[in-house]
Each structure stands twice: as structure tokens, then as C-alpha cells.
Amino acid sequence: MDNARQTRPPVVILARPQMGENIGAAARAMMNCGLSDLRLVAPRDGWPNAAALPMAAGGKPIIETAQVFDTVAAATADISFLAATSARRRDLAIRSLDPRGAAEMIVAHMAAAPDNPPNNSPDEQNRAALLFGPEASGLDNDEVVLADILVTASLNPAYPSLNLAQGVLLMAWEWRMAVLYAAGQNAEVPSVNVPSAGVPGDAAHRPGRASVAERDYFYKRLEMALDEGGFFTAPDMVATVKRNIRALFNRAAPSKQEISTLHGILQALTRNRKT
Amino acid sequence: MDNARQTRPPVVILARPQMGENIGAAARAMMNCGLSDLRLVAPRDGWPNAAALPMAAGGKPIIETAQVFDTVAAATADISFLAATSARRRDLAIRSLDPRGAAEMIVAHMAAAPDNPPNNSPDEQNRAALLFGPEASGLDNDEVVLADILVTASLNPAYPSLNLAQGVLLMAWEWRMAVLYAAGQNAEVPSVNVPSAGVPGDAAHRPGRASVAERDYFYKRLEMALDEGGFFTAPDMVATVKRNIRALFNRAAPSKQEISTLHGILQALTRNRKT
Numbered sequence: 001m002d003n004a005r006q007t008r009p010p011v012v013i014l015a016r017p018q019m020g021e022n023i024g025a026a027a028r029a030m031m032n033c034g035l036s037d038l039r040l041v042a043p044r045d046g047w048p049n050a051a052a053l054p055m056a057a058g059g060k061p062i063i064e065t066a067q068v069f070d071t072v073a074a075a076t077a078d079i080s081f082l083a084a085t086s087a088r089r090r091d092l093a094i095r096s097l098d099p100r101g102a103a104e105m106i107v108a109h110m111a112a113a114p115d116n117p118p119n120n121s122p123d124e125q126n127r128a129a130l131l132f133g134p135e136a137s138g139l140d141n142d143e144v145v146l147a148d149i150l151v152t153a154s155l156n157p158a159y160p161s162l163n164l165a166q167g168v169l170l171m172a173w174e175w176r177m178a179v180l181y182a183a184g185q186n187a188e189v190p191s192v193n194v195p196s197a198g199v200p201g202d203a204a205h206r207p208g209r210a211s212v213a214e215r216d217y218f219y220k221r222l223e224m225a226l227d228e229g230g231f232f233t234a235p236d237m238v239a240t241v242k243r244n245i246r247a248l249f250n251r252a253a254p255s256k257q258e259i260s261t262l263h264g265i266l267q268a269l270t271r272n273r274k275t
Numbered sequence: 276m277d278n279a280r281q282t283r284p285p286v287v288i289l290a291r292p293q294m295g296e297n298i299g300a301a302a303r304a305m306m307n308c309g310l311s312d313l314r315l316v317a318p319r320d321g322w323p324n325a326a327a328l329p330m331a332a333g334g335k336p337i338i339e340t341a342q343v344f345d346t347v348a349a350a351t352a353d354i355s356f357l358a359a360t361s362a363r364r365r366d367l368a369i370r371s372l373d374p375r376g377a378a379e380m381i382v383a384h385m386a387a388a389p390d391n392p393p394n395n396s397p398d399e400q401n402r403a404a405l406l407f408g409p410e411a412s413g414l415d416n417d418e419v420v421l422a423d424i425l426v427t428a429s430l431n432p433a434y435p436s437l438n439l440a441q442g443v444l445l446m447a448w449e450w451r452m453a454v455l456y457a458a459g460q461n462a463e464v465p466s467v468n469v470p471s472a473g474v475p476g477d478a479a480h481r482p483g484r485a486s487v488a489e490r491d492y493f494y495k496r497l498e499m500a501l502d503e504g505g506f507f508t509a510p511d512m513v514a515t516v517k518r519n520i521r522a523l524f525n526r527a528a529p530s531k532q533e534i535s536t537l538h539g540i541l542q543a544l545t546r547n548r549k550t
Contacts (some may be wrong), residue, residue: 029441034431134320154455156309159333169441170448180429229543252527263493269544
């Protein structure tokens, strides 16, 4: 399936991770964003690690299928595009991008056909990976130079060091958004739904909106009731105040149902008036 | 300073957080992204919580200055633009955005000048906040309807539930990127104006918006008057109907002036009621 290939998620490689909790939390973040292939290079406390599973929550299947390698080179043997992550820029002649740019590049790489696609089996496909270093020190420069690009986020210079699982989430999220945006926002999970969904500020597209005439009828009833209640005290301001009230309600873009609710409100508030 | 005002980061409000570790990790994520104001509503295990500090790492100052409130309403008294976060969409007529759209709207809101900025003191400024619910259950619908917008990320439908601190990171990161992009990517402190952020005609641009507390006070008065007028006929629907009314008015994003007008309308309509 072309679509599947085009959105095939990147592999996540954790080099020499220290805390099992972080491995678990990273798996959860991967699951949240639809990534599934986790590889561990020489985890400090061995593998499996009992501390990982509780933090993984719904990412449990990712923990259970994680593969272990001795070196980053071995873990990347089948990877055709490697993005190394770092909290700091390196004095290396490697192309450096922010997470958003890196995610777009990964999506583009996955979508590109491999050089020699004899049968489209998974082994023949382009495969991208995100490489993360150990919590305390980050990646060695020798590991960074294996990569095609270096990803560095523009974080608070006073404290740019992300927790390992937070770094995984950030990249996994940016990959997911890049896929959704590349697909015109209507890839596997369309983000639109509910009554008010759609473009921000675009209430006009909501279904069941009251017509201009229906709104106008409510406004006239409201204005009459306000007049009876002595609301309009300054005659020369009446027209302006009426316009302001209409503008306020119009901004809410009430539905037919809501206009009917507003009529009910008006009736309840003016009930039992001494006239 | 104008610049400072334009990039003032949103407040983070954690409603009824359960795990101290998550509060600490949330503070670290805030520090990574340059946010600083953390508010806790009724934390389950009290406050301070010894479990928070180790996970906070460089976010320690945020933990130390975190404020505690009894209710979400109290924590949002000075907030003029509230974004509630949820892993699931709600059956509420509230404007729903993805994290990226929400971040742009927050940046635009911060950039908008208030109506009468006599001395630019922090109290006169627009203030946005991100609201997160408890780990297990998320926000109540009654908390969601306090907000201007609902933020829902398009995550893996098979497991969309983010860890609390991961949710904070995701929103903090998107806010930071929105600021950097709005400033042409080259700013810790962006230059004048943030013209491109947000959507034309969007309510978040308008100055002098009513605070959440000001809106809440009006809604309570309205609900009381409706109750006296016999508006609520079906007892089991009262909560839903109240939420729908709040959502309708919230969509209009009333200014302070307009809330005052609405009070006047309420008074005029209920005047001379036979009680």
C-alpha cells in the first residue's frame, strides 16, 4: 500500500539509555503518536527492565517488542535516513534543523521511492530513524556523525535539557503533525468534528446556524423587552447600543437551537413583569 | 516593555493533579519552553509534594513558586483567555482547535493590547492560561465550559492519552514555536507586533476581554434569574442547559464592556418582576 509506506513512522533508537522509567515513558509517547519500532543500544540496566512497563501504560506492546543492539551502527543497519537529536549544536559539519524541519524531511524521505524497488517488500523501503543519546551526556560526536541531520530544538537557553521521553514525544509529535499536514489534514485521524470544529474563527461553516432573519427576529424581541425595561436611557445612543448588542450575539454565531434557547431565556427573564 | 508583553508566556493550571512526579515533570517541561507560572488546583497529595522536585530538575524555581487554589474558577480569576485541554472531544458547543492553532491564538491574544493600558503594569495585560485535568479522568465538563477554546491533539486513536507532563510539554512547545514563527524565527524576544498570528477577525485579537471570573459572575447571575423565572423545567437537564448557555456566550468572547452591558440587559429584563 502506497499510503502505508508514505506514512510509515520512523524508528526510535535510544543510545545507552539509563533509566527504565524513561524507556517506558518514551514507549508511551511513541504509542500516542503512532510510532511502534523501538530499538535500544546497550541499555545501562540491561533488558528487559522492570521499571519500564509501568511508565509505558498503553505503550506496553512497544516495550515488549523492543530490540536490543550493541552499537548505534548495528541498530541503524537498515536505516536509510538517520536524524540525531541533541540539546546543543555541535561543532560538526552536519546539517542542522529544528524538529519541525526535520519532521518534514523525514516524511519526504518516507514518501520517496527507494532506489531499486523490485517488489515493495518492507525490506526494500526507505526507513528513517530518530536517534537519542543517554540522559546525562547526550550522543557522542562519533554517533552524531553517523546521522544525515542533527535536530536541535530552540528551547529556553537557560535550561534546554529535555527529559529523554519528552524529547521522544516532541519529535514523534512533530512527525505526526508533518504527516497530517502533508495529507492536507485529512490523514487517518481527521482533526475536525463536533459542532464548532473547523477553522478557528470560522463559525460560518457550522451546521444548523440560525438564518439572518431568525437572528433578527430575536434581536427585535430583545430590543422591545429592553425598551420596556427602561434599558435605553440616552436617546442618541440607542442605535449604537443596539448594534453593539447584535454584534456581540452575532460573534457567537448562534445555531437555530440556540436562538430558540435565547427566546426561552428572554421569556423566562421577563415573566411576571408588572406591565 | 512592549516586547515582554507580546511574548508573555501562558500560565499553566493543573486541575486536581494526582502524582507529584507529574507536577515536577510538568515544571521541567515549562522551564524548557520558557513558561514560568504554575498553578495547582486542589492537588491530591497536598502541597508542597516531595515527589515533585526530583522530576523538576532545572524547573525547580517553578515548583518553588507554584501557587495553590481551591477551584479552577479561583485559579483563573485574572485570566482573560483560557484554553482547556482534553484527550477527547466533548459534546459541548465550544470552539475546538488542535494544539498548533490554539498556540497561535494564544500568541495573538497576548499581543493584543487591552482597552485602557494606562501604565502597562502586568495587571493591565491580557493573560492566557492552559488548563489540564487530572491524570485519570481529565477535566469535568463544568471546567471545560469555563474556557474559551478546547484543545485536542490528533493523536493515535488507539491510545491518545498523553501523560500529564507530556501534555504540558506539547502545549508549551507549540506556544514557543508559535512565538518564534510569529517573530520570523529569529527571536528570543520578537520585535514589534505579531501581525501574522491568528486568524483575521478572530476574537482573541480583541482588546479588553472579560476575565474568566467576570464571565462566571455574569453567568451565575443569569442562571439565578432564569431559575426565578422558571426557565429550568427538566431537573436532569439543568447542568447541560447551563453549560450550553455558557458555551454560547463564551463563543462571543465578550469584552469587559460587553459583560457590563449584559449585566444591564439582565437588570432591565428582570426589572419590575413580581417576586
